[in-house]
Amino acid sequence: MHTFKRDYLQVNPLPDTAIVLRLIGDRIEDYNENHPHSGLKWRSPLEFIRAKTETA
Template sequence: KLEFLSDNGGAYRAHATHALAREMGLEPIHTPVCSPQSNGIAESFVNTFKRDYVSLMDRSNAQVVLAQLPDAFTHFNEVHPHSSLKLKSPRMFRRELARRAQESGVN
């Protein structure tokens, strides 16, 4: 299940926001209170996603944007290189970790 990570701002903790996230198939979760590191991770993702995906999307209306998000998230996780993952995509990085664990006999 996909998670919708946000900080603890009132708008993100609101029942309506949680209901909308669940309606979209997302599980709303929040960063730990007083955790600037977690907030930084979330903010970094948002900035990268806006820069590399949203800025290139047709943004004529909300429905058009929402229809484009699944492909954008798939690309972000399957193809997009991440500097923190040695320029591999998250899925590529996880497959490599699993392969190494299997080769070393670690489960």
Template sequence: MRDLIITAVENRFGQVNRLPETIEWLSDNGSGYIAHETRAMARDIGLEPRTTPVRSPQSNGMAEAFVKTIKRDYIRVSPLPDARTVMERLPLWIEHYNSLHPHKALGYRSPCEFIADQTQP
């Protein structure tokens, strides 16, 4: 879990020892997320760990939908020999998800297209 967090932060912000400002990190209550060592490491690099309320599917719905989409549209259709390959490809998949992947809730536009449309006069 800690490797995943570091990889995600480095992909977003580059190689940093600590983020320039604290960012909230929301997760569910899975053992990997609530482990003392994971939360301590997250704080050390500038994340503030937060967890969704237990047995509250509404608060975790967006994260669950995202995971479902990544699994369905990227992981399951790709030849993946191991977890390392998934970790290597994940940044590309997330970039595609945000830039090109059509989202029903956004009128079949990508999040980038949706945001661009919202900011145009």
């Protein structure tokens, strides 16, 4: 969650709760589908899951 806050919430000004609630879904989707994670060898969670299911 720390990375999500740093990369998505602290980077862009979010002046009020209504704006946060409107944008949070898209940001979570991007974080899970596109954003590389060091713990997953710089792959997104979606890429990591796909690679594991392809080799299974």
